[in-house]
Amino acid sequence: MKIKKILALLTTASLTASLIGCGDTASESATTQEAASEISAESVNETKAATQEEDTDSKSVATSSLEATSAEERASIEEALNLANNEEVTWSYDKDADAWVMSIVTAVANAEIEDEEGVSVCVPGAYIKGIDTDGDGVEDITSGNYTEDVHGQLVIDYEAEVTSSNGQIYTASTAPVILNTGAAGYSSSSNTKASTSYASEGYINVSCGNRGKNDTATDENGNEYYTGDAPSCLVDQKAASRFVRYNILLGNLPGSTEYWVSTGGSGGGAHATMFAATSNSSDFYDYQIAVGAVGVYVNEDGTYDTTVTIDGVTYDLSDGAWGAVAYSPITSLYEADMAMAFEYYMDSDYDFNTSFQQQMAKYLSEEYMNYINDQNLSVKEADVELDINGDGDTDDTIELSIEYDETKYADTNGYGGTYVDFYLAEFVSNMQWYLDNLDYADGWTWFDEDGNALSDEEVAAMTSEDKTAAFIEGRYAKSSSSSGGMGGPGGGMPGGHDGMKGGPDGDMTGGPGGDMTGTPPDMAGNNETSEKTEGEDRSFANADVAANSAGDTMDVGTPDAGTTQSAGSKTDSSNYSTYEEMLAAYQSDVAEVYEGDKYGNVIVDLYNPLNYIGDEGGTDPTWIRMVCGASEGDISMFNSLNLQIAFLSSGVDADIEWQWDGGHVPSEILGNSLALTVDTMYGEYVDGAVKITKAAAESQTENGDATEATGTDISSWVNYDDTSAVSFTLADAVSYRTAGASKSTPGFDVIDYGQEDYVFGDSETDARHWSKWVLKVLEEHQEELEELFNSGM
Structure with a gap:
């Protein structure tokens, strides 16, 4: 999936227009839309192939613009x-x-x-x-x-x-x-x-x-x-x-x-x-x-x-x-806005904060479909140990693409295809892994169907199938040391979206184990296994990772910095009073970024790992x-x-x-x-090294001391007739995602909110924009989006 300088032509007209100046934004945008519409998928692919060939050639004789080192x-x-x-x-x-x-x-x-x-x-x-x-x-x-x-x-x-x-x-x-x-x-x-x-x-x-x-x-x-x-x-x-x-x-x-x-x-x-x-x-x-x-x-x-x-x-x-x-x-940022918008938009019941955001998600989803389909992706089922096409084996190579059919995929807003089949297969596989490893759970409290804590003898006698059923039915309470998760820079997950539409019992704000509502509020002071030395404000809540692997803590992002607001905001931008003003800022920022730095490189390209893999x-x-x-x-x-x-x-x-x-x-x-x-x-x-296998679980023999179950009953959502092969639908998977992943507003500057951008924003100045995809949508759908922008709808 090499995307070296991919789709560079898509915003050439946009960059040219913005270099002219803010001027008549509407007429410039019209020119950009007209030019962009003339760029066919075929020409984009030809350009991508040509640039990749150039890159390969240039890599073999890479040279510097700097003076020779004496x-x-x-x-x-x-x-x-x-x-x-x-x-x-x-x-x-x-x-x-x-x-x-x-x-x-x-x-x-x-x-x-x-x-x-x-x-x-x-x-x-x-x-x-x-x-x-x-x-x-x-x-x-x-x-x-x-x-x-x-x-x-x-x-x-x-x-x-x-x-x-x-x-x-x-x-x-x-x-x-x-x-x-x-x-x-x-x-x-x-x-x-x-x-x-x-x-x-x-x-x-x-x-x-x-x-x-x-x-x-x-x-x-x-x-x-x-x-x-x-x-x-x-x-x-x-x-x-x-x-x-x-x-x-x-x-x-x-x-x-x-x-x-x-x-x-x-x-x-x-x-x-x-x-x-x-x-x-x-x-x-x-x-x-x-x-x-x-x-x-x-x-x-x-x-x-x-x-x-x-x-x-x-x-x-x-x-x-x-x-x-x-x-x-948190990479690659290059396609991150589109990808998150697509993931949210597939939840047909998701309640976007504003109509503007919903339309942005819709259009960015279309861009993401085209983007993925242009990559000619494939995956070998054997490499991922997944039966993606459901034919009962893992012998096939699956060509990955996204399809749009409103009737066929009505429960995911018209989107389906082998690419999202792979996504679902990974989700199901990872849940199955979790269930298959419950014997490693330590200190949990398990309950019977009437809500009574099991005795130590009953816990010791639980089979793996018993634990799987209890987990899916929410009959457990985790130990405090195994709840997992942590807050990232700028805070953990918020309570977020109210309810998991289409999920178990229509509500999954608590998530499995009640852990989806939030994680520790910041990165400070959560690692008790590592000695603090210099730089005491730096920490890392993952006890298995060195204390100094996370970097400094900081205040970033939502809702006071950058255009993206917190999950509950009804305002599309805190820094732009009009759509025209915001569009001009996008055009100017993107043009500046794509002019390149002092070495002639575009930082967005440098920071896209997909450009370098292979x-x-x-x-x-x-x-x-x-x-x-x-x-x-x-x-x-x-x-x-x-x-x-x-x-x-x-x-x-x-x-x-x-x-x-x-x-x-x-x-x-x-x-x-x-x-x-x-x-x-x-x-x-490594030749001669010891072959390592995961140590066998020491199954729990003493029940925990919790007085009531805190797990979420997901039995109406997950098919567990066979606990060794559970399943759920794509619609349920994306509902699960939107229930917990509502930290930032999808479909509008998802990554430009001061945390993952390259330049900070603040309460008065927006973070610098660099997403060509967001700009493309803002320009091509200006007339419709402008009417919705900060309309309160």
């Missing part, structure tokens, strides 16, 4: 970023975790904002003999005599082994490196010391800061300037990975230079995905060169050199990932796992589905997990964990 500059960068030459670096020892933690150091030679371009590393104690303080190569400070932070170099024990909690075996040279990608809401992350979360697993844990969309800096004349545009977040994460890899090669740090796993949540999940998808892409080299990253330079002929030479041996230095675990990745100019990860809350409202489930399709098409082992009752950035549940994923993939893809 030998002196190169030597200076490599000397400065060699930890052995750093006179300020210190190491602290955590006795409880048996881990050494490096102080924050700057990861680049020419940092623009040092507080956000640093890196810290946590190393399992088993790999370290101690700290050499006098340069003789022998440890002077060990875990036994450590008293306070100490300057010096690690003395690494390359013979030592660590066996993870799942039975995988690692050494100081084979240990996976976990890169925590912050960038919550695509914003800056202050440098933070690495968490000890994964020390017992034998992993090297890396925390890095990053610049982001809310950043400003001061130039040499004292003038403040904005510097937060994409791809700053990603560039700083790539630079940090080069720094750590370089020092591993130098022998300053333990760890593998190959087995890197990116992970993060929300905006961090987006960057974990993009970090993996854009591995070693030259599109990002100029940005890294500008900040003085190690191992990326410009040759005299303008080509790039991504090597370092150590003791006469030349090594290629990667800036990518072997694998990724992305929690609620691209010959880079390398793909070996595997990726994307964990989303099925009831989250920050992005459509279609986005992770599209990513899975793209990765699978490129030969990547790609899995998506839509947690049945999970909110935004859900916790790991029912026996799963990041460590289990990493250890399993290591066993699968």
Whole structure:
């Protein structure tokens, strides 16, 4: 699903018109509509194929517009970023975790904002003999005599082994490196010391800061300037990975230079995905060169050199990932408005806040159908282990498309087809997985059909089928530690839409387990497993993920910033008094973005991972796992589905997990964990590694202490005659989504509300617009939409 510079012609006329100026917006829009109508699907596809061919050719001879890196500059960068030459670096020892933690150091030679371009590393104690303080190569400070932070170099024990909690075996040279990608809401992350979360697993844990969309800096004349545009977040994460890899090669740090796993949540999940998808892409080299990253330079002929030479041996230095675990990745934003509008619009009973929003959703849904159908997507049933076409086997390759037929698909507002069949199959499969793993539930209280709590003996005797029936009938109360879910940047899910129209008993605001109404209100203070160090306002409620993988908390978005309002708003825009004014802003903003940045790149294209998956100019990860809350409202489930399709098409082992009752950035549940994923993939893809299987469940033998059931009865909604093969309809699936995913208003700037845009909005100034698709709809349907805009209807 390569969409490199896809459909660029669709808004060419729009951009031209907006460059002329605001002027006569109505006449400019008419011109744009007329020009756009002349662009056929055939010409778009031809253009897409041509640009992809050009990209492939150019990638093989990628060149820089920057001056060549001199030998002196190169030597200076490599000397400065060699930890052995750093006179300020210190190491602290955590006795409880048996881990050494490096102080924050700057990861680049020419940092623009040092507080956000640093890196810290946590190393399992088993790999370290101690700290050499006098340069003789022998440890002077060990875990036994450590008293306070100490300057010096690690003395690494390359013979030592660590066996993870799942039975995988690692050494100081084979240990996976976990890169925590912050960038919550695509914003800056202050440098933070690495968490000890994964020390017992034998992993090297890396925390890095990053610049982001809310950043400003001061130039040499004292003038403040904005510097937060994409791809700053990603560039700083790539630079940090080069720094750590370089020092591993130098022998300053333990760890593998190959087995890197990116992970993060929300905006961090987006960057974990993009970090993996854009591995070693030259599109990002100029940005890294500008900040003085190690191992990326410009040759005299303008080509790039991504090597370092150590003791006469030349090594290629990667800036990518072997694998990724992305929690609620808010990407790709390119199609996100359309995808979420489409998901909401398929719920024929959804009550939009305004008629304007409903019409926007309708038109964006049409655009999404055309967009998907232009991609010529397909998926092998065997790759996803799903019988998508319902023929009783998984032997087929399914061509994926969206159909529109008002009569045939009346219960989903006319939309159906194999693409949404795949979506439904994933939903059903993920619910089935949840039901099949209920034996891992710990501390739940189970009830009989009369509402009485079961005895310990009755709970111990429950079969898997008994638990499935009890779950579907709502006869349970979860333990507080297993409720799952968390609030993303700017807050958790709201109470949202009133009722699940068409869902169980017509109401699913509580969701399964009563957990869909909300998640913890912010990201602060919810991780009790990780020690807070510097940057105490940064946290991550997912107890299985390092504390510093989420980035800084912040106030963003709805309802006071940007055009999109909160779920209950009846106002279409807080910043524009007229439709004409809003349209002019869209035209101007989109034109500015698509003019390109100082390197000639369009940031929307740079931040679309679908452009890079399978691209010959880079390398793909070996595997990726994307964990989303099925009831989250920050992005459509279609986005992770599209990513899975793209990765699978490129030969990547790609899995998506839509947690049945999970909110935004859900916790790991029912026996799963990041460590289990990493250890399993290591066993699968590394020669000689241990083959890992999930440990058997320790079935519950004591009932919980809840006094009443809090589960939602979904028995009228789900067919569970056979508990090993439950089912429900597409209409019910999208009703489930709209019931829980009403954080932002669908069909109108879903992503332009200050959280996932590249530039903040505020109560007086809107976030910068960049969606060509929204602009296309605003222009082509101006006459109708203008009448509805802020009409109170």
